[in-house]
Amino acid sequence: MVLKPPTRILAGLVTLLVLTLAVPTLVRHTALAQQRLTLRFWMSADPQLEAAIDELLRGYTRANPNVTVQRDAFPFNEYHQKIATASAAGDPPDVFWMDVRTAAFAAQGTLLVLDKYLTPQNKGDILESGLIEPVWKSHIYGVPMHELTEGLFVNRAMFEEAGIKIPQRVEEAWTWDEFVTNARRLTRRTGDRTDVWGFGVLRHLSDWSILPVIVQNNGAVLSSDMKKATGSLNSPAVVEAMKWYQDLFTRHRVIAIDPLPDGFPTGKIAIFQAPSTYRAVLDRRFPDFKYAVVPMFKGKRCAVTAGGWNVSIAARTKNPDAAWSLVDWLTREKHADWVRTSGYLPVRKSLIQKERQFRQYPWDIFATQLQNCAIHRPHTAAYNFFFDTFLAVAKDIALGRDVQRTLDDASSRLDVALSRGVGR
């Protein structure tokens, strides 16, 4: 076939365009394939998750035989501190897990901007709720591994004995009053001693677990620009919500001040607020324990905290392209494998569409809440200060301290910290 001159020119231009687009990628991949290099990867410690990650990393090094990945894991309480001190020493890991504290690290230039790596197609496949924590000032600094949200886990035997119906759809979520009534009915006491607490929380007194109560009452902890707490944290809506929460400890006495380790599967707690990953823990450690998952209680509106681990790259890495190939492997190519083994919720729309189980009970409770009721912890560079302040507030309120005064004091302190910013 002989092409006419205009067609020939057009074909030539198309070929040139294809080559222009393809060559840099090919060159990059070829360069990556030829170089021998080592990537350091850090994550939060958890034996089950480490085993799951190791499986993915083995697959990655098989696909990229020139790359060695050194994985390290640190307990959550010291994890961010480890990254901070490694960064200060000029020797951060190349790739690492990062969470809501992305803002604090991004604000100081510790993280690599991933805008040029994350294609619109890749980004478009991620749930909107997964793209809040890794974004700071309109730039993306991490790609979500998964999503995480909470629900209520209930002891089936206790509910059957008390004749309480177990709701199985988000629309059937208990109101605050219904929840308190059930928790009170399930609480058992012998004199001063409480044998069964109606309610318990895995992330006891943390912002993660209490923020839904505040938002369900149409409250907010910080102003919309996240620069002020006064007027939000001590507003009437938050005070009312926190008084309701205080009553659970002091008036209704359905929840213990001190957390009870393994209190739920051992029959000391009847209703337990916990993340979706708690199912995997129960199934692994207490296979004979019978429980059900019910939606989070609701106030004036529904709300449940969402978040999770994102994978970020250090701004100082010497191998950004290789680091990105690892990030992409973990977050996109092997996303389905990770979700299956970790017990986390998928963050990719394509996977939710593909896998039927996420549209069935009990996964559908978490998935529906994620899409309709998800809220996030304050995405501010001063998050650690907010976290500590809120934890202290929650403890004081649970112990019976005056709610308005406690929230006023905390608001003043947060105002100072938020105006100063992180590290200043």
Next chain:
Amino acid sequence: MLGISGIRRQRYQTAAAFLLPAAIGIILFAILPIAQAVRISFFDYSLLNPEQIPVGLENYDRAFKDPVFQVALKNTLLYTVLLVTFQTAAALGLALLLKQQVRGLAFFRSAFFIPVVTSLVVISTVWKLMYNSQGFINGVLRTASLSPQPFLSSVDQALLSLVAMSVWKDVGFYMLIFLAGLQAIPLELYESAAIDGASRLQSFGRITLPLLRRPSVFVVVVGTISAFKVFTPVYLMTDGGPAESTMVIVFYIFRSAFRYFQMGYASAMSVVLLVIVLVLTLVQFRLLRTTVEY
């Protein structure tokens, strides 16, 4: 043949050679870090960012205006006074008891010393469980028909609960110091006093206590420095709460540096702590100075 000055020089050189390794260690790992902390205290410096902005005395000004630092200072002082008082009294009491020839003496000495060699992390975790509303101590109180106590959940009891645990942990060590001091007092002094008609209380007040002045200085000074540096129990048991009733200086410095990444501010507070401990130690040395020898 070496002259006197030559012998002296050779002695100095030998001494210097022996002192050099320790001196290098102290300079590298104590003096230089302290100097660096003092320097950083005049800068606005985040742990995450190598950029350092000079701010003069601003970090010190901020510390003295910071209500949390003031609370931490007050709590640390209270903790130190309570701990040193109870610890010294308990250690002296136990040393006096164990100085007597009682049966099972070796067992009691070892038993009191076991907490000293046990990890503070382990002890803090165990005591936290014991202080729990459903824990061992409240179980004992309930059995004795007494009302359970909130301990670490109470603004009034949390700091005292930490003091009680710390006294229990370290009393064995200070007891040994006093015991060594007691055993070094010549028995003839007591015999002479007895011949002169002194009662046991008089002997204790006129002989034992004055001659225990040197071990007492050690116990009080080391106890004070150690109390000012309290961190682990607060970190593991109370997180500075409730209502900041157990917020102490070192814990606040740690938080500022490694959770809020404010290295400049944390360094300024560290320098303030260093000055306070230095002044207190000098005052204690001065007040407890003795000329009595035996």
